[in-house]
Amino acid sequence: MALGGFANRVARINLTDRSVSYEGINEDDARKYIGARGLGVKYLLDNGPETDPTSPDNMLALVNGPMTGTEVTMSGRLAFVTKSPLTGTVTDSHMGGWSAARLRWAGFDALLITGKADSPVYLEVEDGAVEIKDASDIWGKGIHDTVAHFGSDSGNKTDVSVMSIGQAGENGVLFASFLNEDDRAAGRGGTGAVAGMKNLKCVVVRGTRDGRWRPEQGEARQKFREAQGAHLKLIMESPVTAPSSVNDDGTLKDGSGALSAFGTNVLMNAVNSIGGLGTKNSQLTQTTPEAADAVSGETMRNEYLTAEPTCHACPVACKKEVEITEGPHAGLKMESFEYEPAWSLGANCGNDDPAVIAKVIDQCNDYGMDAIEIGNVISMYMEASERGYVDTPLDWGDGAGMVRVTEEMAMGSSSIGQTLGQGTAKAAAAWGHSEISMTVKGQAVPAYDPRGIKGEGLGYATSNRGACHLRGYTPASELLGIPVKTDPLDWDGKGPLLKIFQDLHAFSDSLDLCKFSAFAVGAPEYAALYENVVGLPMSEEDVMVAGERIYNLERHFNNLAGFDGSDDSLPERFLTEPASGPAEGHICELDQMKEQYYEARGWDDGVVGEAKLRELEIIS
């Protein structure tokens, strides 16, 4: 194969007849769809967009990008792509850590899994081969025990990585996730539920750095080093991503980037200060400064931090490990006290106890559940309780109740747990009160209220995988000013702005580089890296066209699965109930933004027409 970076090896695994076959990468698809997310969606499209996501025919694709596992900074990510049982759309969810790199070092670009085993199985991947093995002694275990069973760890001290589901995936929770090592999740869209329906417990990968792709000696290696050096330099010097370090007295050294020093949760106070933090199931858009600060990245660093792990090839180390030292959860050590779950289980549930948040995130990481969805489904349940819609109420901020109901969802051990385990939208509909479900296309909203940060409202509505902040991260512009500062309370212009973010992220998710690279680098650096790894010409404009092609491919999949513009919606609350705090009086002007957005996309009411498909070479 002429393309650099790729292993040119894909395994097709049919769990029904327990067969494994191998093939190369389709070069034309790799050129057009880059890798990881883009290539994964193409595999799903070829598998059939009408496929029932709960049937054995659904495909679960684990797909690397051409940079995965190389020396390129932030290249340790893997895309899980499937048709989501939660949303009915195509979905891709990415995990960091070390598994992605190890899968590439073990000789694979992708594992394409279909069928359903007649008893629990796991996959063992090593040296370019996949074996299907009996998982009966690990079925029923949590993720932490499964990882320990195979002797993996949450770092790079062994040569084995485990990507596993927990009891939630086994028990049919529709927002069940996959995690690798102990704490790095492909959280969204129910990829773990699809695995559970296939009787697939985990994927165990063995591989060492010796298997990584490197450019040929000589000029090629020199040019690769230059491109990687320029990329790394920008990351090292960005005021956001610059690696943090501490003085002898424990204080942060000058020049420490805030993301590196405090993790993603450094956003908590910032979003709350502008009135963009959904509170009590988004009935309000701001909590008190004290409540926000109690669970913020600053407080977690100063009072709970024990370690600062990282992912493959990343000097930023935004992961923060914390330990709870007092109260009922004393002794709990966990990672991924991220901004999103700190919000969903914090302000959104009327809770300002970091120990409860840490406990429920750790439950999610062990049972294998999406921590954004879980905070939303609990907050929806709390609002239903307040309004008298349920017989077994749960009060705002009831930490013990949150821990209990999380376990009941994962284990399906109570009637309320079974209802909530179907996700926020289905649970609210079961009670006849869909108006309190903060969801889009069946997936719960993330931590930016669309009345206080309007571009994100459009982003949630038009995301191809249901409500999502990562498809097009307009807060980079609306909060920070990347690439330019726009007013979070002004809707005008957000359509074209969102399109740029969506297309750029579709490209970087297909490389697959960590999204946080976008705080420091952009299309020129992505293009230079691509050229010097894959070996094909790539300009800044080509990056944006490829990103647009991938975004349209996903939309085309969804159109064929029955979605159109009427599904690009928001919960009524964001459209009609005015915000509180600094955004007081504001609603989200979705219709106006959608009009500008569809025009920029060239779509007819949310549908990609034939001319656009031809223009982007999706069809010929």
Added chain:
Amino acid sequence: MQIRFYATLRPLVGGRSVDLSDPPDTVSGILERLACEYEGLHDQLFDEDGTVRRFVAIMVDGRDIRHIDGLQSRVSPDSELDIFPPVAGGI
């Protein structure tokens, strides 16, 4: 007037917030006063040419001064000020 600080700015002012008595009536005036009192703060907030550093966010009652009148934005004694270094994250 209470001014709240975040992330890497907190060590420079020795805590989460600062109380300013008899505050000036513009953001510019307030920042000048603060820069005199807290060593190192000026360099964190301003470039060499005196403009606010890119990505630094200064909020008056929850509105970024880039969407009001910049450093000339008016402040009243009961206004709330929040000052952030470049912060981003979000997964």
